[in-house]
Amino acid sequence: SHDSSLEFLRDFSFPVNPNIEVVESLAQVIEFCQKWQKDRHLLPYEIDGVAIKVNDLQQRETLGFTARAPRWAIAFKFPPEERTTLLKDIQISVGRTGRVTPFAVLESVFVGGSNVAMATLHNEDQVRLKDVRPGDTVTVRKAGDVIPEVVGPVLALRPDGLEPWVFPSVCPCPIKGELLRPEGEVNMRCVETDCPSQRDQRIIYFASRGGMDIEGLGERTVYQLSDAALVGDPGDIYSLTVEQLLTLDGFAQKGAEKLVVAIDGSKTRPLPKLLTALGIKHLGPGASEALATAFGNLDDIMNANEDDLATVDGVGGVIAASLISWFAKSENKSFIEKMRTAGVEFGNVQISRLPQNLVGKNIVVTGSLIDFDREGAERAIKDRGGKSPSSVSKKTFAVVVGGEPGASKLTKAEELGIPILDELGFQHVLETGELPQ
The missing domain is CATH 1.10.150.20 (5' to 3' exonuclease, C-terminal subdomain)
Known part of the structure; x- marks a missing residue:
């Protein structure tokens, strides 16, 4: 049994968690989960749930696995811990594209293992929907036990006469640019490029x-x-x-x-990294990679027309229009010329020496792998001529599944009959370009 295996490890002085229990009924399982949900913060380390496993190894063998996980084990995740605190103020921050995000300034409260004094409120609609107002007592939790969020107000504790919060009409920066909400968007934006x-x-x-x-x-x-x-x-x-x-x-x-040495070293970054670094709206690493491959240098991308940009696989009309608009602005042309004068390379496109055995193949990666981080797995695919999209479709060649994979990707793969690979299968595909038999 699994329990006897743990005892064997204890006998040889291996560290084994002292809070493991063997139970005989579902009622005892529920009782154990409830106990640790209540007492989780008594432990000297953070936990977000309880793992429940079949103890009998022979029964595990009989139960086997699904494409996602063993049938003999399941994780019970605790709901996020919630605390109440005072909402002292609602302020706004401005991002690189002018997007304005409201956030809550809180009286510091310990929740989910750390002190929380700020939490995002996302956008104007969310503030209105939650109806939180400065001066409210609010409920706070960590979404996914990680990101602080305001759940809503405790209305029974709301002071009389507390006015709803009104989104500012001007940017908090020194030049006080006008804030507008473009049609069809949920975010307010500062329209001043000099912000x-x-x-x-x-x-x-x-x-x-x-x-x-x-x-x-x-x-x-x-x-x-x-x-x-x-x-x-x-x-x-x-x-x-x-x-x-x-x-x-x-x-x-x-x-x-x-720092000066680090700045000098950045002059030889590959073109996809340079394109991403420009911060052009809608242009992410994937489209930057596609543009670098298609054009080979920044000058050719700058001089291309909108149709030529849009026809690049992975770019399309929206990104193409954004590129044309960005490169047309004098302030952007100015800083590109500063980089040119400083010796930043505009055409560093790294050519892979690996066999191009994945050309035309889309491979989706989900979950945590052992020998690759996410960026490394995607790079391994692209270096062999393949693509690594973020979603599963009929065009997907295979889905690589690691620990804690995205459920929606697996479900879609199963619905479409897309091959599902573990990490060994992924290694085989990288080496041969073919699915394992």
Whole structure:
């Protein structure tokens, strides 16, 4: 039995969880789950549920597996823990594309294993739907035990005369740009392209791991550079000197030199990374990869017409129109020329030396793999000429399933009769380009 296997490990001084129990009935299973739902925070580590398994190994063999999981085990996930606290204020933040997001400023409360003092409210409609108002006592939880969210107000505790919150009409940045809600969108946007909040977020995004991956150039440093008027757009990053960085709080000679080296090293990033880093609306890593493959360098992409861009597989009309609009703006042309002058490579398209045995094949990856992270698995597919879309369709060649896979992808694959592979099967496909027999 599984229990005797654990005893064997205990006998040889292997660490085994002391709270495991063998029970005889469903009622005892329910009682055990309820106990640990209540006492979960007494443990010296975080848990989000209880695993329930058949103890008899022979019965496990008989029960077997589905495509998703063993039939002899199931996880009972606890509902998110909820706490009440005071909603002190509702404020707004502005992202790199001008999208304005309201967020709750809370009296700090311990929930789901950490103190929570802020939580997103998503958009104007959500604030109205939840009817939360500054001064309310609100219920707070962590969605998926990770992301803080405001569930709603405790109406019985609402003070008399508390007025509904009204979305601001101007941006909180110094130039006070007008906030508008474009037709068909749920988000308010700041229409001023010179908005300092947008500018700072664009630079942060440009330097982030998903963009040019400039180690050491995080939010705090970008805000310092912006406040000191040392950067006004991402192109200014490449003219920074050690002497300028030393004027900022927290920078010593070694740290300043290290950041300048990191900035210089980013000049040779592959074209897909550069395109993603530009922060063009609707343009993500997948479409950036497709454009880089189709055109080969940034100048050809900039000079292409909308029809040529739209016909690239994985791009389409919406992204093409966004590209044309972005490249037409003088401020964007200016910062691209700053990068050119600094020596940033515009045509670094890495050509894979691996066999192109997955050309024409779409492989969807879901769940956690052992030998690959998500980005690595997708890269392995693309380096062999394949594609790794985010959803399952009739065109899907196979679905690779790891730990805790997305249920919707598996269900769709089963409905369409798409082959489902484990990690060994995925390795076989990478090596041969064919499904395992």
